[in-house]
Amino acid sequence: MNYRVSENFSASEPIESGAPLSERDARFDKLTNIASLMMKAPISLLTIIDDAGDQQLFKSATGLTGELFQTRATPLSYSFCKHVRDSGKPLLVRDSRIHPELKYSPSGADFGIIGYLGVPFRSEQGNIIGALCCIDHCSRDWDQNDIEILTRLASIATDQMHLNSAEAGRVKAKRLAEQAAATRASFLSHANHEVRTPLSFIGGATRLLSMIVTNEKARNLVGVIERNVSRLSAVADDLVRIADLDDATASITAESFNLAEVVGDVVDKHHDAANAKGIELSFTSSLEGNPLFLFDAENLSQAVERLLSNAVKFTSVGEVRVAIAPDQCRDGVVIRISDTGCGMGPEQLNRLFEEFEAHNPRTARQGGGTGLGMSIVRREIERMGGEISVSSRPGERTDFTISLSSSRNTCGDEAVEDEQEEDSHLLTCLECGEKMSLLRRHLSQVHGLTPEAYRAKWKLAGDCALSSKAYRKMRQTVKKLM
Template identity: 25%
Template sequence: MPPSSRTIACPIVTDPKRLAALAESGLPDTAPEEAFDRLTRFATRLLGVPVALVSLVDDRRQFFKSAVGLPEPWATQRETPLSHSFCQYVVSDRTPLVVEDARTDPRVAQNGAVRDLGVIAYAGVPLFAPNGQVLGAFCAIDGVPRAWSDDDLAILRELSDVAAAELRLRATVSRLDGENGRLEQAVQERTDQLRFASAAVADAARTERDRLARVLHDHLQQILVGAKMTLAAGGPVEDVAGFLDEAIAESRTLASELSPPVLRSDGLAPALTWLGTRSESRNGITVTVACDEALSTALPASTAATLYEFARELLLNVAKHAGGTSAAVIVDADSVSSGPAVRLTVTDDGGGFSLQPETEGPSDQDEGFGLSDLRQRVIAVGGRVASGNAPGGGGRVDVVLPLPRD
């Protein structure tokens, strides 16, 4: 192929996208690798040339990822400035470059590689990145003039295609490694959440057992002891019956607080109304309830039970910590990333939360084991809990639970 009469000045190969693709390949300034060295050895044998290169071109030099037959010091340095690069023209034009005798070819006669590296005959084809950018060239070099045949160029293209396939494979492996790493991180985070939730459930169960033990010991047991002592002293049967009636009422109250029959029989809305009435009579808190009736009756039993437990704990917190006199309980529809959800909102007119600067969430004093356990249970099933101070004063807690898909 005769040389073109045009003169090619050294191009500035500075396209940002191409340079980004070169950096993403991870090849510049890396050690020789057999995957590429095998290809350059094949090139020298198949073409009968002393030198074959896998050359990567950036905006200031060419780096030899693989090099067979280069003289020193270039073999050790594994790079040259662009003033000594033929491959830059392959990158610039995105087409093969064929030179039969560089000394008489006006395109490259003044290139430093002719004088310093003894490059006389050159044939190079583009080396493509997976995204189509040209990273450099796969080339063959001879120290004497040579007329390159179509078969010679076909061999170079095939070897360059193999090198490009190696780059695509590496890009795929890198992407899969990244996705695998993200998946492992997500699994680990989920595992940590479940582990924390399990620990919180155990703590909450222990706390609930302690509370039940106190109720049984401090109240119910004392009532029964009073009945026994009355019987032992030969007291009136009416007094013993009074003690037993009080014990029965106390056990019923305890059972209703833990799981009111109305929740199981009529659903969440009536159970919350009962809970509001109970809170007002026991704690002096006026509670208003607004609950979407259709949504309430359609809730799974476990979801309704969790929302009821949250409402009970939050109303207890209003009485014990917030110093409020009124509260509102609202249940309506919401959504999460996985689909439809139900939201429970409890507001009060108390002193609000003691917010922590780092998270703007409630302090540890504002949440006992009960609320902490419920919070972790909600998070573990893909829901969310938001706590903060209401704009008009007091506290507000929003609990969102995902609903099962049809």
């Protein structure tokens, strides 16, 4: 077996004991390259001793070609590094031909190894698994400074091993988490389908029964069925939304809208329920003018809907207040929903935004639900770059606060000049000329167009949102071309 030196070759392999060297890792090459340069040695190796395989493996090697380059391993009978591993100490060999233990090694005759300096190489657990060494073809007088340099480089190699292991663990954990999320999303989607199909039949049959039964007791039973079908449908909707959030298919689209109008519409839907319970429901906004905000209006209104529905549901006496105010600290807006309901204790507050955590057993029986709602609200608000917080006192009140960083368009003078004939918060559809606050939803529901298809059809800039001033400028350009 012939040995040759090459100044241009280096190879390294991430391996475990007994594993084949099939992948290269240049991160360890840098260490053996530095060792070779600093020691002025033609060869530098980072080795692992594989007792089970009776071989010495090269985790990194600088200066090898020929058969050693192909195999990247030698039998243990050729290994000087095995002595370093066994002793746990540095090994200095000035001339292997006269060394009392190594002069009989075939490495000298076959590979021309004469001068050798090796220091222990440890695993991330601290066990000595091999050596970092420098090799010369002539006798060498190694000194303490050489030992110190190699020892520090070997320590860096150990740190690199630890980083590699941590990175591999992180990648594996991420892969397992993604698989678990995909599995859960698939299960929730399948479960939703299996639940909705019988629910549809039950709901249809119930509606037919309500039309033909005349007995008061029977009608009450039909009403019970209808209410529970509605509750199960709501749970199925929550499961679908959780699945969407898990596999990142849920989209958040910025659209320009009047925040006070959107929240006010949600509040209006709950006036009847509040009046039926004899509680006061109020809504106030301290925003100046008619500012437009760039959020996902549908997701935001759904989050407010869930919070307001719970506030009315769990308030028996007193009031429920919804208020919008500017947030000067965050240059954004704050939405507060307060009630004088049953309240929550510290332990319940700590679990409130966790999945499948009901408010408490008593209120869960009163209001139903699986505890998914608050988790969905938190995740929706966070996806819009906002935060949600809650404070509460048992038996007194609960206050939810949604804080959103402003992407506000206040419709300045330039926009007013462009659109003097239009309301400051309305956008005009190029398809039909209708004016509305939520253009994206209008395009989807009325024209069956996505924002991308709409932009492509009218040759609008693809990187500009269909909202407020930016959209007005694009539309003015289109008008000039028409």
